[in-house]
Amino acid sequence: MTCEMRVRNYSEKTIERYISVIARLSKHFNLSPGLITTSQLKDYAYFLIHEQQVSVSTINQLISAWKILQVDVLGNAWENFRLKRPRREKKIPVVLSQAEAAALINAPRNFKHRAILCLAYVSGLRLSEVLSLKLADIDSGRKLIRVIRGKGNKSREVNIPDQLIAQLREYYRYYRPKLFLFESLAPGKPYSATSFRNIISRAAVKAGIKKNLSPHVLRHSFATHMLERGLNLKRLQLMLGHNSLKTTSIYLHLANPDLSNLPNLLDNPTQ
Template identity: 55%
Template sequence: MIAEMQIRNYSPRTIGSYVSSLIQVSQYYQLSPEHISLEQFKDYLTHRINEDKISNATINQAIGAWRILQCDILHRNWKAFQVKRPRIEKKIPRVLSQAQILSLLDTVSNLKHYALLSLAYATGMRRNEILHLQLKDIDSARNMILVSQGKGHKQRQIPIHNSTLGILREYYKKYRPAKFLFEGYKPGVPYSASSFRNILYKAAKRACITRKVTPHLLRHSFATHMLEKGLNLKRLQLLLGHNTMKTTSVYLHVADMSSANVPDLLNTDKDTQNGK
């Protein structure tokens, strides 16, 4: 099964999650996965939903692993083993104001931590993308960052302003990372996700921000603030690396567009129509 997912170019994280899902259901019944029936699999999911309160994402992950097992490994007809995915909950992203984030950054005295959090907010990159960003991925001559570890192994370029580049240069001169932009104590090994979360949690606490602040919250805030600054939705979609505009459009429900320039269609004044 691992080989099948590697051929499909699944990320190591996805492979690990799918394998773990099947191991858990196998251990639950003390049976090899190929001997577990459709009804047993459904009963297992029901148990996890009621007892462990698992999320829709975890359910979808288990169903995805189940489908690969049945169709690609055991070559069975999916209709005989199909499990319908749960309905997607449409949630509006939680965000911080720009003032809150700047206040949070002001509490960070460690240069490495400051560079990490500043880059996360200034670019809207995903946590995994930042932690696997390599030195060679930063094109300072063109003010661009190549995201080579994007979701689904999709690459994209993100512009980076001189202010953020200046922070990264100052950080590099002091820490001299070997391969990845942000590394732990061991050279050549990327900074850990738990360390990222911890420094963000502590910074938020010092800034007296009571809500839970995560790396993804910085990404949501970036997207919302970009819309509020006038960036068009298509451009934002490309920066965030979303497959569809529909995914990006959720930020329209969060952004404060009250200051946007909305034309008066009933005003026949030529100068107004021409934007003068």
């Protein structure tokens, strides 16, 4: 299964996740994955939802891994093993106001902490993408970040402002990272997701923000604020690395548009 996924150019993180999903399924029934029936898979999914209370995303990962196993590895027809995907909950993302975002990224006294919060906010990168950034991924001459093998194993380029470039230069002069842009105490090792989450939690308290914040809130806020400042939806889709414009369009409902210059439909109507 690992070989098949690598041939199809899945990212290593996705491969690791899907293999782990199938391994847990196999352990649950104490059976080889190839001997597990669709009925047993449904029972396992029911167990995960009602006993383990896992998310819809986890169940979708299980179904995706199951499909690769049955169709690509075992050569079975998917119609004989298909399992319907659950409906996703339509949750409204938590978003900061522009004033709250500014307060948050300026709250830490530690310069490294301010730099990582600022980069996450003004680039809209995912948590894993921020932590995977290497020094070579910052192109200050072209004022952009290269996201190499992001979600779905796709790469893209994201523009960044002059203020962030200047901040990163100052950060580099002080911290001198070896490989990754943000490193742990061990040189050459990436910063941890737990440490990033702790930075956000402490910054929120210091900034007086009561909302439940996570690293992904910075991405939601980036997208919403870009729309509020006039960026078109298609360009935002490319910056976020979304496959579908429909995914990006959720931010249209979160943005507060400028209503001061709305056209008056009763003023000089045309024939």
